[in-house]
Amino acid sequence: MKKLESQINMIGFFNIGSLEAYIRLANSFSILTSEKEKSLAKKLFFYSDIESAKLLILSNLRFVIHVAKNYSGYGLPQADLIQEGNIGLMKAIRRFNPNINVRLVSFAVHWIKSEIHEYVLRNWRIVKIATTKAQRKLFFNLRKSKKRLGWFNRHEIDTVSQELGVSTQEVKEMEARMSAQDITFDLSAKDSHLDSITNNLRTSFHLEDKKSNFSIKIEKDNWALHATNKLTNALLILDKRSQQIIKRRWLDDDKPKITLQAIARDYGISAERVRQLEKNAMKKLKIAIEA
Incomplete structure (x- = not known):
């Protein structure tokens, strides 16, 4: 490959x-x-x-x-x-x-x-605007929700908060990050008389990033690939109907989580039967993945 x-x-x-x-x-x-x-x-x-x-x-x-x-x-x-x-x-x-x-x-x-x-x-942005999974999801959803160039009003913040399932404070913080501009950290020539400040700031260009650890990232990537392969192989032990229930309930990240009632209507069975099929499928997956 x-x-x-x-x-x-x-x-x-x-x-x-x-x-x-x-x-x-x-x-x-x-x-x-x-x-x-x-x-x-x-x-x-x-x-x-x-x-x-x-x-x-x-x-x-x-x-x-x-x-x-x-x-x-x-x-x-x-x-x-x-x-x-x-x-x-x-x-x-x-x-x-x-x-x-x-x-x-x-x-x-x-x-x-x-x-x-x-x-x-x-x-x-030069500075990363979103670092966690929740922040990334909020960033992209917030971009879709903005209908105009100005700031959200209170009603819009409440609406976005309810639609995305986050707090109003998180919406405000992400909007502030998205609206901020990158600013240079260097001093101009006209500030050369501020030698003491310049000397202190000059060290900022040589600071070591002690948080950066490539081995951890590689380990996480390898684990993610391993987990994906285990799940893919585990799904093969399920019958076709159980596969579809698990995928529609838990694996369709780009779609809202479907309800038991909706799946029940599609298959012409009761919601309780769908719940039982889901529970049994989850047990089989857990055994296969942990094996």
Whole structure:
């Protein structure tokens, strides 16, 4: 798979000339049928077939473009947003299990958005605006909720707070962060007479960041990949109906959590029966993951 990642230029912008030309090229690749997609995914999953991976990537470039367009309001280059989304697509394809009965785009959308989110948060401000998972979710939802350029009034703050399930104070703090501007920490030449202050500030450019620890990040990434693989394999032991219940109840991050009553209506059974199926499925998953 490293060979595939090293060939990222084949879907890059620099060999094409312009974003418009890239979009035309991406839209020229045919959308795969479900059967063809599953066949290619099996070749990649079981035999590490690089050519199959390329076809899966090329046929889904248009989907990455569609997702990236939703982030055009952040003032960042559209080409870079798409390129980050392409990285997410490749990560998704590397992890995609064809034995789970979902289309690749449904599985890949989480990875594509995740890479774009990371890029937006890294580049929207010099100082990171959101560090925790809750802050990141609030940042992106707050951007969607803003209907105008001015500050929220009290009613709008209360509305956003209720819709996102956070406190009004958290909404105010994030809005303040989003409205703040980056300020230089250096002193201008006209302040050169403030030698004592300058000498104190000069040390700030040589301070060690003791919080940075790459080993911890690598360990977390490896654990996340391990946990994802364990969950993916564990889901395969469930029957199709139980798989769908677990996915719709707990794994569809881009959708609101569905109720037992809604699933019961879809399957024509009682909500209590759905609850029992969910409980049994959770027990099986726990045993499989802990094994």
